[in-house]
Amino acid sequence: MSGVDGSGERYVVGIDYGTLSGRALVVRVRDGAEVGSAAHEYRHGVIEDALPDGGPALPPGWALQDPQDYRDVLRHAVPAALADAGVQPSRVVGIGIDFTACTVLPTLADGTPLCELPELRRRPHAWVKLWKHHAAQPHADRINAVAHERREPWIGRYGGKISAEWQFAKGLQLLEEDPEVYRRAERFIEAADWLVWQLCGAETRNVCTAGYKGIRQDGQYPSAEYLAALNPDFVDFVTKLDGPLLPLGERAGALSAQAAEWTGLPAGIAVAVGNVDAHVTAASAQALTPGRLVVVMGTSTCHILNGEQPAEVPGMCGVVDGGISPGAWGYEAGQSGVGDIFGWFVAHAAPAGLDSHERLTELAAAQPVGAHGLIALDWWNGNRSLLVNHDLSGLIVGLTLATRPPDVYRALLESTAFGTRMIIEAFVAAGVPVTDLVVTGGLTANRLLMQIYADVTNRPLSIIGSAQGPALGSAIHAAVAAGAYPTIHEASAAMGRVQEGVYQPDPRNVRAYDALYAQYRALHDHFGRGGDDVMLRLRAIRNAAVATGAQADSVLEAIG
Template identity: 70%
Template sequence: MRYVVGVDFGTLSGRAVVVRVADGAEVGTAVHEYRHGAVERTLPATGRALPPHWALQIPADWVGVLRHAVPAAVAAAGVDPAAVIGIGTDFTACTFLPVLADGTPLCEVLPEEPHAYPKLWKHHAAQGQADRINDLAASRGEFWLSRYGGKLSAEWQLAKALQVLEEAPEIYARAERFIEAADWIVWQLAGAETRNACTAGYKGVFQDGTYPSKDFLAALHPGLGDWVSKVDGPLAPLGGRAGSLTARAAAWTGLPEGIAVAVGNVDAHVTAPAAKAVEPGQLVAIMGTSTCHVMSGADLADVPGMCGVVRDGIIPGLWGYEAGQSGVGDIFGWFVDTLLAGGTTHQRLTELAAAQRPGEHGLVALDWHNGNRSVLVDHGLSGVIVGQTLATRPEDVYRALVEATAFGTRTIVEALESSGVPVTSFIAAGGLLRNALLMQVYADVLRRPISVIGSEQGPALGSAMHAAVAAGAYPDIRAAAAAMGKVVADAYVPDASAADTYDALYAEYRALHDYFGRGGNDVLHRLRALREEVSR
């Protein structure tokens, strides 16, 4: 028997899974919690308070996953490490860091400098930079802007890099390379720098064989003219072999030196083949702290509010579409852990909320507690709950928040279809699959059946599948998906009566969505500005 290892680097922890090459059976898994988690309040090295909307990570925490989770997963599987033929990895994105030419993270050289650290995907402090990027690109008619729904996200590489340049120019100058964590971890495994086509396209604005022009970058900021030299390099195709496992990485992981190391990938995108979604129209929603919606299409279309449309970005030969919601599980966690101060559990609130009929609580919420990624692409927005009275109970708000995230997903599906990109099936993956109420609400709101991935480790399974391709066990990712992927068709089907009620509630959601998000009232931005001014 031959095996591969997939490693999924998440927001707070990393997970390794050992997978049998022949049929995708998951035979062992282990989790390693990051020591520092998501660094959002203070810099560990100094205790210095971070400004609002910052989110960083510590690279040593990622290496800890290789040192601990991978050997533990192999031990749990009870397999001989010599039977492992490859390792594949995926990462949150855009999680982006400045490094020296040899890959040393700049934060290890300058631990007292916040801008020297990796900026996690949910670092939203570069919204001002993103606004200026978008305004300039629109005024110049840059062709690539429409590939990102007309607005480049504050989460992506260019906005984060511009923030570093403007707020810490000495850090920008010291950084010899900037790199996605997805590629940095592969560098640590294989000993050579690679750049994957997925993150370069979706997060780095690499389109039609080129990055934004030097002329555009210099017009944005004179010091940004050299930007491409800090990120450029040959792009490796998904499923390709980045190199072989080095002796150092073999010592970390307990795996054989020289086995295949797959090209890096993004957690959401790598999940699609794990759910057998390798054909046009099959949308996969990876639902966790946030939700990422990915699907492939046969043709290129401009879709408002997309995070990116990239040729070969998910499946070779197809256009990969990405959208997302910046807060989903995080919103539920905020409500339970902060507003209710842990006074009850998600399970108990779900039980109480499930006893209600749609519309019974009289509430409508906007799911913008962590900003809006799609379709408004505005991280300056914030959450709204309408309809509360003195009779409103915690379970009412909890259900309204669940429904709000479903309405946000429906907005994305409608944006795709109205732009000529048909969604033929909806497949759910991620940790929120455990909540049956949430899944049923989504089926009712979307008015379509929801299939679910047949694995609790979707990204790690997808990474393992890419490792199998990189090791030569399968000719391409479609073949690997056919043998190793898992999906349960139509696990949730819509209830017609509930769907009718949700149509009415969705109309109210859209009215609020457009009023607060499209300029009807800019109060959410004004409140954010006031909060930031007072907190200085």
């Protein structure tokens, strides 16, 4: 991708921080044209087995990252994107970032990450906890149980359950497993807000992550009495979260001299308030209108939807006033594993000769709906919505000696579409309309998968007109922060793009999938809603065996 620096043109930079890398995108303010981009992979990737440089091993369910990898994206991806665009840095008027969430880190009051202090370098809880850090599930369970016991008014805004991925579960785990690191943490901050702090030298918090990931509703966090009921030493947790709270699209500050040196951009340009990768994509997909469900598909999937009124939707990640765009109630739901599931099958289960997405998709596409005789549950990485339980696991029913790899692959594709349908039906049942889907992310290239989603949900499916939806969304917010547009809606209309109605439901497939979906739903409710907790028992046996090194029968006896 390359562009020409036209006379008088203004540009903005959007940076999308993903699970494994960060991507910078240079965008023309006038029309949203993407003129240059570059990516930088994190040197440490996802830290799951042991801390770097000979640090201690990590228990099951941990997922950490190194904040230095995030700074390196600024140093490498932004200058490379400018060079790719052929744009003079002086033409850039603003920068914005988005991040996977809840990705959160403990810091000192000046923003120094605790993992960068030599004395804490070998303490796992001093590091960034990535969104898919699921080791705080017991703490999330207690957060939810106490909230319901006390009839906390905010719990309904989160579908009745707080996720193990969110700030309070990770914070409570930090307190109870490493109290010293907890005490040293003067701030507990989303990576998006921390990066904005690094860019402009001012600590801010954005309403999106504060609302969805930080249990901030109606202008306040949970009460001190509630926190004390969880743990008396947890009462001060809110002070670690509290900072200047700004709406989306606002200017957080001016690019500092240090950040200008990192990025090659002019000091003093606008730095937009941070955002979440999925939520910021609604602007680039021109999907801020209530009823348009944005389906951000990657390693996991996030479902984003604006509504006109607040409603309590069981199993949702949350509803937040202004959480997607000012003036609307933003809803979030999600699936913890989607692309990761397909990738797992190709990497670890498909035989040689069939170990590619392209070949498996080609063979799976030749099948009539239901011909494989399989139903799968899409819980390879737990369930985010509707069950909010990351101890759940995957399942395939119907395997026979006649089953072949393309059969299983197609069943896995379909399982994720069924999971999305469960979420849509929960929205509709709560009075939140879903008229159509706008899909974004790398998985949009799989035409079979897209048609399956249209057929399973029985709704038209549009495709975002950008391969870099989150980065474009961040650039749109940067344009608003720089004063180029008065509102996110106006910037979205001018700079966003979408291909309308690319996939339409096939009535024959819709009927066939209705029958399969009924079986998926029966399995979903049986294994996820108390019919049989075998998945939870198996996870407990596995975790105990890994932690103690004992044989499974001894572990089983120990846990009863």
